Amino acid sequence: MDADLERLIALQKLDSERHEAERRLAEEPDKITAIDATLESAKQVVADAKERLAENQNVRRAVEKDVAMHQGRLSKFREQAMAVKTNQEYHAIQHEIAFAQTEIKTLEDKLLEQMMSGDELATGVKAAEVALATAQKTAQSNKQALTAEHATLAASVESLNSQRATLVAAITPSTLAIFEMVAKRRHGVATAEAKDGICTICHVRLRPQVFNSVLRNNQILQCDSCQRILYFVPAPGAGAEPSTHPQV
Numbered sequence: 001m002d003a004d005l006e007r008l009i010a011l012q013k014l015d016s017e018r019h020e021a022e023r024r025l026a027e028e029p030d031k032i033t034a035i036d037a038t039l040e041s042a043k044q045v046v047a048d049a050k051e052r053l054a055e056n057q058n059v060r061r062a063v064e065k066d067v068a069m070h071q072g073r074l075s076k077f078r079e080q081a082m083a084v085k086t087n088q089e090y091h092a093i094q095h096e097i098a099f100a101q102t103e104i105k106t107l108e109d110k111l112l113e114q115m116m117s118g119d120e121l122a123t124g125v126k127a128a129e130v131a132l133a134t135a136q137k138t139a140q141s142n143k144q145a146l147t148a149e150h151a152t153l154a155a156s157v158e159s160l161n162s163q164r165a166t167l168v169a170a171i172t173p174s175t176l177a178i179f180e181m182v183a184k185r186r187h188g189v190a191t192a193e194a195k196d197g198i199c200t201i202c203h204v205r206l207r208p209q210v211f212n213s214v215l216r217n218n219q220i221l222q223c224d225s226c227q228r229i230l231y232f233v234p235a236p237g238a239g240a241e242p243s244t245h246p247q248v
Helices: 003-081 087-169 173-185 208-215
Strands: 191-195 229-231
Touching (some): 003 173
């Protein structure tokens, strides 16, 4: 295989690995934002659950206060009933007593509903707090994983840049210029395997004479359609495959 072509294949591999590492590094802020958003959502669920429970407790206290008020009135009316002297007064007091008893019954039913609802809301608060604790642990774990990944990716980029510099220094400048120009125009991918007479990236069929020349891997040839530098990988046993560790 042509030495420059072999180095270009290796260079493309390095660049693809570097671009992937850089892409993952660039995604880190969004990942951290997503982790924080999930945690904030869990916190808001707890806050909302506590607010609903507090509202229930406020209503319950207000109902209890009303029950106490009507019970006080009932006691007063019963005392007054002992002292009435006419049937008219007696019937009036009995009416007040019946009204107070009805109000107390209505309020006690409402109080029971609030108590049952309060139990459900308290259970909801506990469940939300458990979910929040889980979300906090998950967030911490995910951030620790991102920190570790960042260190690994940063080290990988540094190593790949070093390898790239060494490799680039051994490539003929004119050939390297073609590679860099195509890479810039083709989203970082400047080489393409030719297989069955087709460029495997743009999927355009190559001219027969071009493909036949590519089969020999002994010169720099470009796809007429996408301009990527073409190379051929022989089938196993049919010939040596391009080395991924070319001599520089």
